[in-house]
Amino acid sequence: MATVTLDNITKRFGRDEVIKGVSLDVADGEFIVIVGPSGCGKSTLLRMVAGLETITSGDLRIGGVRANDREPMDRDIAMVFQNYALYPHMSVAQNMGYGLKIAGLPRAEIAAKVADAARLLQLTELLDRKPRQLSGGQRQRVAMGRAIVRAPSVFLFDEPLSNLDAKLRVQMRLEIRELQAKLGITALYVTHDQVEAMTMADRMIVMNAGRAEQIGTPLDVYERPATLFAAQFIGSPSMNVVNAEGRDGALHLGEAALPNSTGHAGPVKLGLRPEHLRPDPEGPITMQVQLAEPLGANTLLHGRLATGDSFTASLPGVHTAGQGSGALRLSVAAEHMHLFDAHSGARLG
């Protein structure tokens, strides 16, 4: 158990600056999810914490001690890889006990710890198998087991669930979270799946092109996205963003006028989450519905505004209004309107 501190960490591969100064304070026992699109530098950031990549500049402290120049084995961490990286020539038990064996523990103690971890992960029956004789989900558990037997200070996960089917992913996501909470071990978890980020994180760090766009609790990020990027990345279906203009104390998008809570004048980007739109015969927003996707619990309506911007609304229940090519009027509560600077994308108000 330990705190992890990243202080203005950067990473350069040759001339490419891949991580452009990320700072983060992870509390003891906290579960941090690093989320972002492919290629934004999530794995690179995690691998720098693991010691698998050198840190170009900035300080990394694990448990308060500077760890930049420590070898991976001296950082007291454990990592679960996307492809699990199990040792193919060793049995499940040997895979899990490898780290302990290297640490020089007596055989009996290794066997006991491996058995404990196996029980925790329901792997007891499989201890004598080779990795190639396991299913994807079982391999994932073995990789988890290998990480927990050593009782490290920090867990690092690099997209550990992305090779599993959707159902197993949901189940493992809960199990990982439970296990981490039970063991109280600080965790950094990389994913590109915003649902995983929302459901697992104590706090998440939304990354884009080597920068941390926002660091906060999932609800924070959902309710008050700090940037246009964070706003569109978190939430499903993703937030509608339309061009609007602040003028005469109101917010105009085409013909429509909405209340302007920030009082900002000039061109802005207005973000509206599909699930915050309400059908309202008097509503200021008029949408031409082109396609309806009934999902059972709710219905997604895709279409366009009069301004030409494409627009999506998510309405509860099976919704028939506007089916075909009808017009649908919508309204939105003032606290659900997100305004962003038209150029920088930074949140306004």
Added chain:
Amino acid sequence: MEKRVTFKGWLLPLCLIAPQVFISAVFFFYPAGQAIWQSLFIPDPFGLSSRFVGLGNFEYLLGDSYYRASFITTAIFSTLVTLAAMIPALFLAVMADRLVKSAGAYRTLLIWPYAVAPAVAGVLWLFMFNTRVGVVAWYLGQLGYDWNHVLNQNEAMGLVVVASAWGRISYNFLFFLAALQAVPRSIIEAAAIDGARFWRRFFTIVLPLLSPTTFFLLVVNIVYAFFETFGVIHTITSGGPQQATTILVYKVFSDGFVGQDLGSSAAQSVILLLVVGLLTVLQFKYIEKRVHY
């Protein structure tokens, strides 16, 4: 359903395998048959006629202390050549694998010795170690070591082993390097995080994962040491001193072409054929079982 091309009739399939059958027949079955046939005869001293002796040649060979000595020489020689060709190759490959830059240049440089024919390599090493004009022999002399592989049996063995193994290092290096680069990075990284330092990782993770390659190279190098080193031995020591470097293949040659005892020579090649066949079967049957996946 199995997808498989099937031929109707037998003419086309026959034509397709004919070239291979023809080559095998001309270069393997015919000479092998000749050898087996000849091994049953003893020619007279002038080579004008020969007398059928059944298994007499074999009987004689098994009782011949020189022949048994040659067996032991061959075992020592091929073990040493295989080790000397594989261990440095593995070491170089491990070092080259650690390089990020200029690994390609090293690979290119290290492959050159393979382009040198064994007999030429033999001459090369012979010149370096020549007792009168060789650079290395002279240098050893300066250091107070009197190098003379013409008289000293161990030195002769050492020299032919080095000259034989030298070119093979390149070949083995390429295979080892390719195999090393095929080991998934994340497995190595996982081992590093598990606490294993470089050499520990090498012996517990990398080497086991290389075992299919190692096994393949083991077979190939032993067969090389048995057969293809003839040129090296012929140029450097001609089997001497006192038969110290007369391996089985060289004895086939020297008894048959120098000693003109074709019957014994043929019998020796038949035995060699059996030995190599047996070795290969043994290797595949027993060693392969211990090779991981």
